[in-house]
Amino acid sequence: MNILDKITLDKRKEVELRKSLIPVSQLEQSVLFERVTISLANNLRHSKSGIIAEHKRRSPSKSVINNTLNVQDVAKGYEAAGVCGMSVLTDGKYFGGSLDDLLTARASCNIPLLRKEFIIDEYQLLEAKAYGADVILLIAAILSKDEIKQFSEFAKTLNLDVLLEVHNEEELHKSIMPSLDMLGVNNRNLKTFDVNLDISKSLSNLIPDDFVKVSESGISNINAIKELQPYGYQGFLIGENFMKTDNPGVSATEFIQNLEK
Numbered sequence: 001m002n003i004l005d006k007i008t009l010d011k012r013k014e015v016e017l018r019k020s021l022i023p024v025s026q027l028e029q030s031v032l033f034e035r036v037t038i039s040l041a042n043n044l045r046h047s048k049s050g051i052i053a054e055h056k057r058r059s060p061s062k063s064v065i066n067n068t069l070n071v072q073d074v075a076k077g078y079e080a081a082g083v084c085g086m087s088v089l090t091d092g093k094y095f096g097g098s099l100d101d102l103l104t105a106r107a108s109c110n111i112p113l114l115r116k117e118f119i120i121d122e123y124q125l126l127e128a129k130a131y132g133a134d135v136i137l138l139i140a141a142i143l144s145k146d147e148i149k150q151f152s153e154f155a156k157t158l159n160l161d162v163l164l165e166v167h168n169e170e171e172l173h174k175s176i177m178p179s180l181d182m183l184g185v186n187n188r189n190l191k192t193f194d195v196n197l198d199i200s201k202s203l204s205n206l207i208p209d210d211f212v213k214v215s216e217s218g219i220s221n222i223n224a225i226k227e228l229q230p231y232g233y234q235g236f237l238i239g240e241n242f243m244k245t246d247n248p249g250v251s252a253t254e255f256i257q258n259l260e261k
């Protein structure tokens with residue numbers, strides 16, 4: 001079994017337990033259900049740099065990235081750096097994150113927050129909303145076309161932006177539908193962890209112009225972004241490059257200043 005199958009299998013069990021612990025009616029009572037969300041897609045459309053900065057403590061491909069930071073400082077630092085949005089990993093087992101991280105980030109900044117999660121159930125979208133997300137991620141590799149449609153349409157009823165992630169042409173073809181806001185190309189193969197920026201380049205012309213194009217993973221310098229911009233990318237999701245430093249906010253600040261120079 002590949003790692004993605006394993007993560008998805010574990011996630012199904014986890015979500016069943018979560019549902020038994022916190023009923024939908026309770027999630028819907030969160031004050032954050034009343035909050036007016038901020039659109040990441042809009043921010044990206046109007047930004048020169050288009051950086052989405054991620055909070056990621058560890059990953060199955062890299063083990064520990066940073067264990068000493070706290071989410072509050074990272075969120076404040078990213079906001080001060082002028083990022084378009086922040087991605088918060090909420091998977092515990094493989095990435096060391098939690099929904100509490102999302103809530104802490106929400107309490108610490110006013111930028112769009114992406115719940116970075118392996119979504120396999122509508123319940124997780126209600127959680128995303130209840131814990132303060134503005135955007136959800138849907139991963140084409142683990143979802144059917146019908147599920148992508150169902151989850152993205154449900155997200156829109158909650159006023160959440162939808163970022164759909166693909167890694168190859170087949171995933172892209174099954175995914176294109178009007179209920180998505182952004183199309184992300186993951187440069188990392190989630191089954192093998194190989195990273196190659198050429199994937200963003202080769203898929204770019206197959207993505208219709210009405211979606212904001214986002215390039216994800218393995219971006220470690222501004223040259224990578226300068227190379228990807230001519231292919232129409234307006235968003236760049238960066239995790240490790242910032243999180244591996246002692247001060248991700250300062251790293252993001254310097255990165256954005258150099259990029260906008």
Ligand SMILES: O=P(O)(O)OC[C@@H](O)[C@@H](O)c1c[nH]c2ccccc12
Pocket residue numbers: 054056116117139165186216217218219237238239240241
């Ligand atoms: O740390 P990186 O290489 O900059 O990558 C960030 C982000 O793209 C990556 O964490 C990611 C992209 N898609 C995902 C899906 C699930 C978990 C994680 C991810």
